[in-house]
Amino acid sequence: QANLLTIDQLDAEDALDLIHEAQAFKAGKQVELLHPAYAINMFFENSTRTKTSFQMAEKKLGMQVLDFNAATSSISKGESLYDTLKTVESIGVNVAVIRHPQTDYYLQLTQNTNLHIGLINAGDGAGQHPSQCLLDMMTILEQFNCFHDLKVLINGDICHSRVARSNAEMLWRLGAKVYFTGLKDWFDASLAKYGEYGDFDELLPQMDVINLLRVQHERINGTADAQFDESEYRRQFGLTKQRATQMKSNAIILHPAPVNRGVEIDDELVESPQSRIFTQMQNGVFVRMAIISRLLRFQNLL
């Protein structure tokens, strides 16, 4: 595989292969590069987890990691993303990890272009977040060992969420039953093919996985929802301590983070026994090692 840009590039078997490789890395698998390999992480939108996790994955694989600062790059002089990528490819970079606020930014890099560098999408606007999706699937698989008929609730700011889009599609493909809750205005009808929209309090006691989403203030500001009321949101859709008592005893809580504590989820639940939020972050390093390994094998570097 040359690139990983959207989750629909992966069928269920591909996704499970990547997760199994990530599990092997988690169990201590080591690899040795056949030749020196170079990575660059180009983040045009802020990140803590995804960026540091990719950096850690690259270093654990033995790659050299180049610095890149979007604000001081020649993008600020008007250079296109394509020319920026062609430049880093020309100087010898093998893998570029890109986060960009523009949904589908990668189309300008892959349609009728001449790029050979391996590209990994680390999140595009409200589009896709394939590495987050795979680390979420790994975390679910660790708990339940299979996806068939598992009930997964995706709750929250769905229309702004690339995580919701990638996870709904992959969960459906893996055989899970997907449900959506949250503000009706924030539901994305294009996801209805993957699962049904319902009432949070009715669905919560039946669910195996509660996949909370962050309220994305940065995407809401400037829209009709800018006057968003956090306490009202918590009352209707937050996973409160009171609501958590309705969860099945073996159900788990996922959240891609960063977490708005006291909005989507009560503070006390973030590190509770049913929360897998920090396990997700730990698994992210191993999933990203698996994704990068696949690209390096394609380039005969591994």
Ligand code: CP
């Ligand atoms: N989950 C996630 O993508 O977090 P960051 O925005 O911190 O990378």
